[in-house]
Amino acid sequence: MPKKLDPPAYQAPPSDTAQTLLALFHAQAEVSRLGEREQLFSSLLESVNAVLWAFDWETRQVLYVSPAFERIFGRQAALVLSDYNEWRDAVYPDDLAHAERSMADVLVNGAVEDREYRIINAAGEVRWLSDKCYLKHRDDDDNRVIIVGIAEDITEKKQLERELQRLATxxxxxxxxxxxxxxxxxxxxxxxxxxxxxxxxxxxxxxxxxxxxxxxxxxxxxxxxxxxxxxxxxxxxxxxxxxxxxxxxxxxxxxxxxxxxxxxxxxxxxxxxxxxxxxxxxxxxxxxxxxxxxxxxxxxxxxxxxxxxxxxxxxxxxxxxxxxxxxxx
Missing domain, CATH: 3.30.70.270 (Reverse transcriptase/Diguanylate cyclase domain)
Known part of the structure; x- marks a missing residue:
């Protein structure tokens, strides 16, 4: 006669403490994954030699600048985030009207991709920027307009263009x-x-x-x-x-x-x-x-x-x- 198997032992449902621990474990894993993604994203931003930025048109407030801002402008990001004039003061005086007017053009065209102007960094050096900007969001309820952009240092390119122009002429x-x-x-x-x-x-x-x-x-x-x-x-x-x-x-x-x-x-x-x-x-x-x-x-x-x-x-x-x-x- 085959041996009769005993029924499986009764298992009580997990206690509240166990469920809490299990939830914490999953939450910690998710936080870890988010942290890894955030770290990866931060590393990518650090490696990009261009300034990513966001600007609230109505309040004239800079909402965000990427780490490259401090390398290219030589100014603290916290200063420009608290005062838009920090950016205006950095623009080469002869180019300021063009820089502001061309950014305003994005409200009409949705994007401005041929925007170039000079800045004077904290060391007193004149640098050329190619600063493309785009209309990101318009909220009809409060008329909030956000402009985002990417400003790339093209000084070396400009110097090469000048040298080629000199050689040609x-x-x-x-x-x-x-x-x-x-x-x-x-x-x-x-x-x-x-x-x-x-x-x-x-x-x-x-x-x-x-x-x-x-x-x-x-x-x-x-x-x-x-x-x-x-x-x-x-x-x-x-x-x-x-x-x-x-x-x-x-x-x-x-x-x-x-x-x-x-x-x-x-x-x-x-x-x-x-x-x-x-x-x-x-x-x-x-x-x-x-x-x-x-x-x-x-x-x-x-x-x-x-x-x-x-x-x-x-x-x-x-x-x-x-x-x-x-x-x-």
Whole structure:
């Protein structure tokens, strides 16, 4: 006969204490999981080199900034959270109106993603930010508007852009404008003068006997002559004038808002600056001279090419008349 099995022993339901302990255990596990997620989230925020932020439009209160704020702005997060002016004070003064106006545009467009401005951090450094912002929430009951954004430090990118722009527009040897950039700016100056009815003068300058300098003293010496002529041009011209190297030994200048009489005075000053330059090859000193052709905007001029042609003809006339002089065209 098979052995008769005893019925299972009676188990009492868990006591209140046991249930409480079980609930606490589950709660602790959930807290632990939440803590891990929060720690992970905090670690992610710490590693992001951009400021995440939230702003209450109605109360003008910064609700949140991520840890990168203190690294990029060099200011305590608690200060900007308590006073919105901490952010305003950090913005480069010339960019403040744009920074505030572009943030206001998010109310109309829902997002603004091409917003760039400069800040001055606590160390006094000027930094560029790309600060995208979005309309997150609008509560029609209390008209509460929350704007969120992400501000990335793009200073290095801006520096690279400036360097690429400089390389694209500058003559490497003389550090003056190259031919393409000079004529782009000169055409714009011509168009502005025609539109505004203001005077404009145009100058061409060619170094006399430059080939002889290269042949006699070498190209390194010729390069030095070009560099010093360019330096003289930059020092003799006014702020806002255009100056560039437009050929091998040929330079050009444009004088916006400048009458023929004033332009002639500037050209004479440049002539004197260049005549004072001294060079030497070994123990042999030598000087250089230039021939200049100068002209001004006339009513019949339809394009910059007219001024260029007259200045070019005047410059070659200066060559034919003995060099080292200015001829008006």
């Amino acid at each position: 500058t003559d490497v040897l003389t550090q003056s404008s190259n031919r393409r950039h000079f004529f782009e700016c000169a055409r714009q100056a011509f168009d502005d003068a025609r539109a505004d009815g203001t005077p404009l003068s145009f100058l061409l300058l060619d170094i006399d006997d430059f080939k002889l300098i290269n042949d006699s003293y070498g190209h390194q010496q010729g390069d030095q002559v070009l560099q010093r002529i360019a330096d003289s041009g930059k020092s003799a011209l006014r702020r806002g004038d255009l100056f560039g190297r437009v050929g091998g030994e040929e330079f050009a200048a444009v004088f916006p808002g400048c009458t023929r009489e004033v332009a002639e005075q500037i050209a004479e000053r440049l002539q004197r600056e260049i005549q004072r330059l001294s060079f030497s090859h070994g123990q042999k000193p030598y000087c250089v001279t230039v021939s200049q052709g100068l002209t001004s905007l006339d009513e019949g001029d339809e394009g910059l090419e007219s001024l260029f042609a007259r200045a070019d003809e005047a410059m070659y006339q200066a060559k034919r008349q003995g060099k080292n002089q200015i001829v008006l065209g």
